[in-house]
Every structure is written in C-alpha cells, then in structure tokens.
Amino acid sequence: MNFQRLGPPGREIPVVQHDGTTFDLRTLTADLDGAFWASDGIGRTRAALERGELVEVPDARALRVGAPVARPNKIVCIGLNYRDHAAETGAQLPAEPVVFMKDPMTMVGPFDDVYVPRGSTQTDWEVELAVVIGTTVRYADSPEQALRHVAGYAVSHDVSERGFQLERGGQWDKGKSCETFNPLGPSLVPADEVGDPQSMSLRLWVNGVLRQDGSTKDMIFPVSYVLWYLSQFMVLYPGDVINTGTPAGVALGRPDQPYLRVGDVVEVEVAGLGRARQTMVAA
Numbered sequence: 001m002n003f004q005r006l007g008p009p010g011r012e013i014p015v016v017q018h019d020g021t022t023f024d025l026r027t028l029t030a031d032l033d034g035a036f037w038a039s040d041g042i043g044r045t046r047a048a049l050e051r052g053e054l055v056e057v058p059d060a061r062a063l064r065v066g067a068p069v070a071r072p073n074k075i076v077c078i079g080l081n082y083r084d085h086a087a088e089t090g091a092q093l094p095a096e097p098v099v100f101m102k103d104p105m106t107m108v109g110p111f112d113d114v115y116v117p118r119g120s121t122q123t124d125w126e127v128e129l130a131v132v133i134g135t136t137v138r139y140a141d142s143p144e145q146a147l148r149h150v151a152g153y154a155v156s157h158d159v160s161e162r163g164f165q166l167e168r169g170g171q172w173d174k175g176k177s178c179e180t181f182n183p184l185g186p187s188l189v190p191a192d193e194v195g196d197p198q199s200m201s202l203r204l205w206v207n208g209v210l211r212q213d214g215s216t217k218d219m220i221f222p223v224s225y226v227l228w229y230l231s232q233f234m235v236l237y238p239g240d241v242i243n244t245g246t247p248a249g250v251a252l253g254r255p256d257q258p259y260l261r262v263g264d265v266v267e268v269e270v271a272g273l274g275r276a277r278q279t280m281v282a283a
Helices: 034-038 041-050 083-088 143-147 162-167 223-231
Strands: 002-006 013-018 021-024 075-079 098-102 114-116 127-133 150-157 201-206 209-215 241-243 265-270 274-282
Touching: 013 041, 034 041, 127 201, 127 223, 127 265, 143 223, 150 241, 150 265, 150 274, 223 241
Parallel strands: 075 241, 114 274
Antiparallel strands: 002 013, 013 021, 075 098, 127 150, 127 241, 201 209, 201 265, 265 274
16 A cells, blocks of 8 residues: 555645555545644555545546655755765764755655756755654654654655755755755555665666665664654654665766756666656756
8 A cells, every 4th residue: 555646736636556546535635744644544544445435546547646745844854874875975974863954845746857956067866765754753762662653655856956065055955955856756655564664775767877776774874763863853743754865876976977967867766665757857
C-alpha cells in the first residue's frame, strides 16, 4: 500500500494504491496533510480497504503525480550525513548533525520540471531518503522512541545551487530554496511496510548516466538519531518532511562532472519507494 496525490498543481486528490488499483481517499480526507497523518489516516485507510468502502479512480495512470504529502509546515535537511559524500567534498565528518531548512514552497511533484535559477552555474543533484512525520515529536526520550512518530518514507531530490549555497553569505538556505528545488515522491510508503530505514539503496542518473549509487546503511547519523536530535531543538509536526542526506556522486565532489544545465534529465530512485524523473528548464 502506498499513498499519492494525483491531479493538476493545487488541485490534487488524495489516493491510495493497493494491489495494483488506485482508490480515491476523499471519503476519508480532503488531502494527505498533517491532520490526516495525525489522525491515524494510515490505519483508517487500511480499514476502509478491508471493508471495500473506497472507490477506484478512473484513468489514474493518466493523471499528473503530485508530491505525496500536502505542503508541509517545514522541510528540515541534514547535510554531510554520508561518509563518502563528506569525503568527496573535503569536509570533516560532523560531530553532530548539520541542520538547515528548505523553503516548503520548493516542494513539487516527482515528474515536474525543475527550474535552473537565473544566474546559476552550479545547480547540483542530491537523491535522498525523505521521512514524513506522522505525530508530533518534541523532546523525544530516545532515538527508538522518535522513530515511532514516522508516518512513512518517500524519494526526495534535494536540488542545490552550490554557488548560492557556499559563496553568497555563508549560509546554505539560498542555495537550497530556489523554486522547484524539492521534487518529492512518487509515493509515500508507510513506515511499517518499509521496515529498517537503514537498509535502503539510493540511486540517481543524469541523462541516463549513473551518478549516485549508495545505501542508507552508510549514514553517519541514522534516521532514528536524526529525529531524536531534531526534537531537542524544534517541534516536528505531522506532515513535516526531513531530508536525511545524500551519498557520494554529486557534481560538487567531482570536478570531471558538469553541473546541471537546461535540458538535462535527472532520475532518482530509492529501493522500495519508487522512481522519479525531472527535466531541467530555464527559470
């Protein structure tokens, strides 16, 4: 079972895919938002499926796929969280998670175009495992306890403009918050159907060439620790998205690899969560 939002931007409908069929969830919720996840939306969906109460969506395959969560309150990101990525960028392994924020308005669908910003010469790619919060987390007692607050997981593309990020004022948000810089999806898979988030492979291709090929087992700070750590500094609310870092293979770490240009096509995949594809266009 996985959750999606289908339809034109701003008019997506919530759906669930089960055994190859797409069902309309509007009898249960107006959208896949924080209120849905916090009110045991996943459990209520399973019960409705068992009772045969949900109606199939006609021609679901013809509809645009939006981000699988409605606009979150915040997107929190973890930098330098893979040993090989830290090494390729010349950075020391962090003693604590490197935390930065990404504008929630950057979130777009998994097959939507991504805009190369005006003046950009260093637009870069980053495939990541995204964590979607299901219930409020504040001052979690332990990493294990924090993990129980997860609704599910999704594929995230943390697009980054390195010049804006590293050369324009000493903080990262400007290079991370450009329009369309966070495609998400295609689906949210419930946490209890994913199992161990530290045993998932991540891959990314640019114009058909494999550029990133990693595993969440190589995270410096695992998902459970990241959530526990963040909860000591901020409240995580239902529907919030946590981007957990990227493995090696980004353009920043490889001088022989060109940065993204208009017309390039990026494909991202996390095993068990699906695959997405974006075309780079001019802003």
